[in-house]
Amino acid sequence: MLTKRQSRILIIFVLALPFVVALGFLIANNRAGPSVTRVLPDPNGYEKFLEAGKMLEGDPGAYETMDAADLTSLVASNTTTLNLVRAAFTNKIQVPVQFSTVAASSHTRELISLRKLALTLTAEGRLAELNNRPEDAARDYLEVIHFGNECGRGGLMIDALIGVAIEGLGQINLQRLTSKLDAASCRKIVTDLELLDGRRQAWTDVMEIEIDWQHRTSPGLKGYLLISFFNRKAIADTNNRAEKAFFEQQRKTRKLMIQFAARAYELEKGKPATNIAELVPTYLKTVPRDPVTGKDMIYPL
Numbered sequence: 001m002l003t004k005r006q007s008r009i010l011i012i013f014v015l016a017l018p019f020v021v022a023l024g025f026l027i028a029n030n031r032a033g034p035s036v037t038r039v040l041p042d043p044n045g046y047e048k049f050l051e052a053g054k055m056l057e058g059d060p061g062a063y064e065t066m067d068a069a070d071l072t073s074l075v076a077s078n079t080t081t082l083n084l085v086r087a088a089f090t091n092k093i094q095v096p097v098q099f100s101t102v103a104a105s106s107h108t109r110e111l112i113s114l115r116k117l118a119l120t121l122t123a124e125g126r127l128a129e130l131n132n133r134p135e136d137a138a139r140d141y142l143e144v145i146h147f148g149n150e151c152g153r154g155g156l157m158i159d160a161l162i163g164v165a166i167e168g169l170g171q172i173n174l175q176r177l178t179s180k181l182d183a184a185s186c187r188k189i190v191t192d193l194e195l196l197d198g199r200r201q202a203w204t205d206v207m208e209i210e211i212d213w214q215h216r217t218s219p220g221l222k223g224y225l226l227i228s229f230f231n232r233k234a235i236a237d238t239n240n241r242a243e244k245a246f247f248e249q250q251r252k253t254r255k256l257m258i259q260f261a262a263r264a265y266e267l268e269k270g271k272p273a274t275n276i277a278e279l280v281p282t283y284l285k286t287v288p289r290d291p292v293t294g295k296d297m298i299y300p301l
Contacts, residue, residue: 056078071123085117095154100217111159117147125137125139125140128140142189144169144170147170148169156209160203171253183267193257203246207243261283262299276297
């Protein structure tokens with residue numbers, strides 16, 4: 001027969017067992033898998049982005065309110081800088097993620113410089129618009145979209161979101177030119193947008209790096225509990241908002257692709273298209289897929 005002390009121990013063990021099992025299950029199912037293998041390209045275009053950011057002169061933040069003279073001065077003082085950004089596009093690009101919370105502040109400064117680079121590219125497009133050069137402006141805004149796609153490649157979620165914001169900057173400005181370009185220019189823009197969209201990094205790749213970073217920077221039991229249990233809802237909400245922003249911007253860019261294709265069709269046919277099927281395959285390679293709903297996109301939008 002068990003003593004009173006043994007009985008108490010047995011009762012405690014029986015009561016605690018479900019919690020121990022649950023805790024083990026929680027840790028096992030949220031433990032990071034093998035760390036993501038990251039081999040940086042050499043040369044790495046991202047390093048050229050950072051170098052260009054250090055060379056920036058002037059403040060492009062007010063480009064929308066600048067007159068032609070101010071824009072000319074800003075663009076001229078950054079000619080070498082913008083050429084370096086364009087040269088970076090010829091290399092493979094990957095953000096060199098540092099698995100340390102200490103590195104966050106220095107990386108924040110890098111992200112600010114990337115944003116300024118995007119604004120300077122946009123300022124060049126704005127100057128081209130003021131000088132009645134819509135084709136050159138379209139080229140600059142396409143480069144902004146390209147820059148947005150590349151500057152966050154292989155990075156954390158924050159890198160991807162900065163890229164989304166930059167892509168949106170280029171997309172909004174390019175959209176203004178829809179009625180100012182001839183059919184040939186509209187066709188080229190569609191081709192370029194399709195190419196950029198095809199090279200876009202997948203959201204699953206972004207999250208793979210993000211989750212790996214979370215586990216590497218919060219190791220041990222305390223880290224797993226913090227990530228998996230105490231902050232589970234907050235992390236899930238943040239991830240969901242970021243994913244939504246990523247796909248919403250992709251959808252906007254694909255809508256823009258359809259708008260330019262429809263504009264080229266109307267200029268060449270003398271009448272507007274009645275549905276998206278009329279745009280394929282002459283003006284669009286295929287019907288773009290809505291990244292939010294997973295369904296084929298339609299026209300009119």
